[in-house]
Amino acid sequence: MHELAVTCSIVRHVVRAARGRTVRAITLEIGQLCGVRPEGVAFCFPEIARGTSAAAARLDIRRIAGRGYCESCHSEVPIAERTAPCPCGSSRVHTVAGEELTLKSIAFEYIP
Ligand SMILES: [Zn+2]
Numbered sequence: 001m002h003e004l005a006v007t008c009s010i011v012r013h014v015v016r017a018a019r020g021r022t023v024r025a026i027t028l029e030i031g032q033l034c035g036v037r038p039e040g041v042a043f044c045f046p047e048i049a050r051g052t053s054a055a056a057a058r059l060d061i062r063r064i065a066g067r068g069y070c071e072s073c074h075s076e077v078p079i080a081e082r083t084a085p086c087p088c089g090s091s092r093v094h095t096v097a098g099e100e101l102t103l104k105s106i107a108f109e110y111i112p
Pocket of ligand 1: 070071072073089
């Protein structure tokens with residue numbers, strides 16, 4: 001399961017960045033076209049974070065819609081998959097959004 005490996009990698013990264021601090025919240029941006037299902041990450045997260053400094057963290061996942069730019073009609077169109085054609089019929093569409101998988105922010109517990 002792809003999401004399992006991705007979630008492992010995210011938790012590892014977050015825990016390393018926390019350097020022993022408790023992690024309060026994690027914000028991820030997952031593009032519709034990046035091949036990782038947000039539900040899968042949300043499902044795996046509690047199990048993978050268990051026993052780490054991120055165990056109690058709130059996981060916020062923002063979904064980024066797929067968008068493409070059509071070189072035939074010069075417009076930006078929503079696309080549900082990378083190879084989707086433009087509504088004008090052209091397949092000369094290149095992706096401009098939705099391929100990202102970004103660890104946007106990590107909030108740590110405040111230690112005075
Ligand atoms: Zn077009």
